[in-house]
Amino acid sequence: MDRDLTAVPAVCHCLLIETDSGGLVLVDTGLGTADLQHPDRSLGADWVAWAQPVRDPEESALRQVVRLGYAPQDVRHIVLTHLHRDHTGGLPDFPHARVHVHPDEYRAVTDPTAAHHRHSLDRFMPAHRAHNPLLVPAPVEEHTEWFGFSGVARPQGPACELLLVPLPGHSAGHAGVAVRDGDGRWLLHAGDAYMYHGELEHTPPLPHPVFEPVQQGAQTDAAARVTTRDRLRALRRDHRDEVTVFSAHDPWEFARLAAPADSDCRWSSSEP
Incomplete structure (x- = not known):
């Protein structure tokens, strides 16, 4: 049973x-x-005391x-699922890169009148933005849907078919990053929309006893998160030949996908 995180760290x-x-x-x-130094x-x-990185x-x-x-x-663009510390720590290592986020996440951090501004700003660590990164909201394409997901944004600049797909609930403007390879197949980095593959692969959804409290403690909208998870379950069920979905912290998914693939738009997975 792969639910024991004492053997495989997040x-x-x-x-x-x-x-x-x-x-x-x-x-x-x-x-x-x-972060590591x-x-x-x-x-x-x-x-740090809680996560023990x-x-x-x-x-x-x-x-x-x-x-x-x-x-x-050579890293010219960084595309973020959201602005929590475990996703933004490497920004100072690439200070020249344009940093793309969904406009809802951008608004939550930069607009003091936004509902989740203080919560979002507290999660975007000062050390990760001390170099004043070029944070860019990706334009939303009003009439574009991606497998039924609306509000899709397209970062300007990356020479690749890449989209920010709203997956709300975890943070104010949380989004997945969808990239298409030369064969037309999509890979969706779903960020923290879910944290354990059992949530998508089992019926009923099977949360992990360690990950689930973490998710509940971090989420901004519990109902939206559950709705997002269920939409990802349907996406995986109905379009598994067209889309591969993975999350940010599941070590078993990482092990499946760590090998690089060859295509016109090539990707490889890494584990900072």
Whole structure:
């Protein structure tokens, strides 16, 4: 039974997309090198004591990009599912990159009148934005749907078929990142819309006893999160030949997908 997290630790599943003409696109950043060198200062002592992150700089997105033979400057775009600390820690490692988020998440952080502004800003760690990253709200395409999901935004710049798909509930503007390869198949990084594959693969949904309290503690809208999870269950059921769905922290999904694939728009998974 794979529900025992004492054997397999949780991951921060990032996606590196290699394009033919536009450099690299990084989806989420996991924990950065500064987080691992000075975790209490960068991530917050309470969070570090609770999460107990592995302090290995070689697992950072930066070091993994370099091991693949690229320079950090080759990462021209970063696309984030949301702005929580375990997804934004690597931003200072790529200070030149344009950082794309769904406009609902952008608004929650930048607009003091937004309903979730304070909550969202508290989760977007000061150390991760001290370099003043170029945070860009992706334009919403009003008449575009993705497998029935509306409110889809398209980041401007990445030389790849890539979309931000609203998956509300976990954060104010939480979104999945959908990327299509040269064969027309989609990969959906669902962020924290769910945290354990049993939530999608089992009927009824099977939450993980460790992940579920974490999800409940972080969510901004419980009803919206459950609705999002159920929509992802239907997507996986009805379109599994067209879309592969994975989440940010499930180590078993990461193990399935860690091998790189060859296509016009190539991707590989990493675990900062």
